[in-house]
Each structure stands twice: as C-alpha cells, then as structure tokens.
Amino acid sequence: MSLLNDIPISALHYYLTAPYPCSYLADLQARSQVATPALLISTPVYSELVQRGFRRSGSYTYRPYCDSCRACVPLRIMAKQFTANRSQRRAWKQHAQLEATLHPLKDKAEYYELYQRYQRSRHKDGGMDKDDHESYQNFLLLSHVDSVLVEFRDQGLLRMVSVIDLLSDGLSSVYTFFEPDLPRACFGIYNVLWQIELCRKLDLDFVYLGYWIENSQKMAYKTQYQPAQGLLDGEWRLLAKPAANNSSVIPEGSERVGLDAADCDRDAT
Numbered sequence: 001m002s003l004l005n006d007i008p009i010s011a012l013h014y015y016l017t018a019p020y021p022c023s024y025l026a027d028l029q030a031r032s033q034v035a036t037p038a039l040l041i042s043t044p045v046y047s048e049l050v051q052r053g054f055r056r057s058g059s060y061t062y063r064p065y066c067d068s069c070r071a072c073v074p075l076r077i078m079a080k081q082f083t084a085n086r087s088q089r090r091a092w093k094q095h096a097q098l099e100a101t102l103h104p105l106k107d108k109a110e111y112y113e114l115y116q117r118y119q120r121s122r123h124k125d126g127g128m129d130k131d132d133h134e135s136y137q138n139f140l141l142l143s144h145v146d147s148v149l150v151e152f153r154d155q156g157l158l159r160m161v162s163v164i165d166l167l168s169d170g171l172s173s174v175y176t177f178f179e180p181d182l183p184r185a186c187f188g189i190y191n192v193l194w195q196i197e198l199c200r201k202l203d204l205d206f207v208y209l210g211y212w213i214e215n216s217q218k219m220a221y222k223t224q225y226q227p228a229q230g231l232l233d234g235e236w237r238l239l240a241k242p243a244a245n246n247s248s249v250i251p252e253g254s255e256r257v258g259l260d261a262a263d264c265d266r267d268a269t
Contacts, residue, residue: 007040009048016065024216025071033065038144046145047168050074050208053231056165056174058142064211074231075212075222075239076170077192079199082225091186092193098152098159100194105141105149110158112136114177121180140175147174152191160187164195170206171199192225212239 012035019029035041035049038059046054046061053074054063064072084092115136131139140163141149152160160178164171173195178187195207212230213219220242222228229236 007042007045009045011040012036012045017062019067022066022069024213024218025069028066028069030064030066030069032062035061041144043145043166044168046165050165050167050172051169055172055210056143056145058138058140059144071213071215072211073213073239074208075210076206076208076229076236077196077225078227078229079170079196079205079207081227082196084193085224085226088189088193088225091189094186095190098154098190101151101153103149103151105143105147105163107137107141111161114158114161114179115140118177118180152178152187152194160191162191162195164198167204167206167208170204170208171195171202172208173210196225 014033014035017032017034019031022028022030035054038061041049041056041059041061046056049061052063054061055074056062063074066072112133115131119131143165146166148164148166150162150164151158152162158179159182160176162176163174165174173192176188176191178191179185192207192209199205199207206229207225209222209225211219212222212228223239223242226241228239230239231237
C-alpha cells in the first residue's frame with residue numbers, strides 16, 4: 001500500500017468519452033475526461049484529482065470536459081469559516097435527534113430498500129430508479145479510496161445513508177439518499193451541515209459538493225452554503241451568495257456523482 005501511495009498523479013492516463021446527452025442542461029451534449037487506471041488512484045492521488053475538479057462514481061473517476069460548455073463548476077465549502085443561515089439552523093435543530101454511525105462500505109438489505117424508495121419517489125424515470133442491486137453496489141459500495149458509509153437513524157429506524165470519501169484536505173460527498181415520504185423533513189440540508197461539522201472535527205478544510213451549475217435547478221442550490229469556492233479557470237475562487245429571490249435555487253435529492261442536498265421536502269432531481 002505504501003508503494004501505491006507513492007505513485008504520482010503523472011502516472012495516470014486520460015481519455016475523452018464520446019458525446020452524450022447532458023443530464024442537467026436540456027438540448028446540450030456533454031463529454032467527460034476519465035482518469036485511468038482506477039487501481040492507481042489511491043487516496044492521495046484522488047485527493048489531488050478532486051482539487052483539479054474530478055469526481056468519482058464507483059471506481060470511475062472523471063470530470064466534465066465538454067466541447068463548448070463550461071457550466072459545471074466544481075464547488076467546495078470552506079468548512080472552518082462556514083456560518084449557517086436561518087433555514088439551515090432550523091434544519092439542524094429539527095433533526096438533532098438523528099444518531100449517526102460511521103461504517104466501512106458494506107451492503108445491507110435495508111440500505112438498498114431505502115435507496116429504491118428514494119429513487120422511485122425523487123428520481124422517477126431518471127434512470128437511477130431502474131438500478132438493480134449490482135448497479136447500486138458498483139455505484140456506492142465500490143471504491144479504491146478511503147471511504148465511509150454513514151447511517152442516520154431515529155430511534156433505531158434508518159432514515160438516511162451517506163457515502164463520503166476522506167481526502168487529504170477535506171471530505172468529498174459521494175451520494176446521500178434518505179426516507180422520501182416524511183412531510184417537512186430537511187434531511188439533505190441536515191446532511192450537508194453534518195458533513196461540515198465532521199470536517200471541522202477532523203481539522204480538515206473543505207467539504208467538496210460536486211458540481212455547481214447556475215442554470216440547473218438540480219445543482220444551483222450549492223452556493224447557499226457559504227463561504228463556498230468554485231474552480232474557475234484552474235483556480236479556486238469565492239462564489240457569491242445566491243440572490244434571496246432566485247427561484248432556480250431549489251435544493252433536494254442527489255446527483256449521480258457528488259451530493260445534491262435537500263431542502264424541506266422540495267424536489268429538484
């Protein structure tokens with residue numbers, strides 16, 4: 001393992017995918033740059049890749065690399081400087097009874113059952129609602145880096161599951177799914193706040209939330225967590241707070257790679 005950790009990022013190779021329909025902006029074609037081989041992407045190497053805008057889905061490590069679009073902006077929250085706004089403080093208090101426990105990546109029937117309920121309710125006909133058990137395992141339980149699975153329970157009942165990668169400078173949110181049918185629940189907001197708090201406890205600097213897309217209802221909410229930085233032209237820069245009346249900021253659900261958090265029972269993905 002020490003030899004694997006010593007392999008530099010320059011040992012990796014990269015290829016471009018063929019164009020495919022963009023999942024977030026209508027009528028656009030997307031492409032991805034993929035880092036290979038997966039076996040060489042250890043936690044130190046992956047930490048550097050995330051700093052350069054990459055994400056992972058299972059063992060697949062990629063970043064958007066579209067021909068004529070730069071709408072996907074890698075975003076990270078500055079955890080030590082973060083200050084919750086009023087709605088975020090309300091969500092934190094509302095779900096303070098949740099008990100979180102950290103585990104290695106593992107499979108449980110109740111996880112997959114919750115995942116299926118979540119996908120059917122929040123992402124019907126989005127493709128992921130058709131994930132079979134093997135697809136679910138390959139997406140969430142396959143990792144070549146340091147990853148943890150977090151259970152959130154209320155009086156023993158499973159309410160939410162998160163998969164998080166542990167990086168050299170922070171935490172990278174991989175995916176979160178939760179009980180979709182509890183009225184006025186704010187699980188997604190609570191989860192992001194919980195990850196920020198964990199980041200602080202570990203004396204790390206950033207929570208990486210995947211890609212911010214200003215004109216996508218699924219992805220625009222992420223600048224609500226301030227201060228936030230975006231990777232623009234190869235440099236991490238502060239991103240402005242969203243306007244209070246910005247109707248495009250509708251947080252909820254989860255993207256395939258990286259976390260889309262939730263607002264109180266409002267759906268965007």
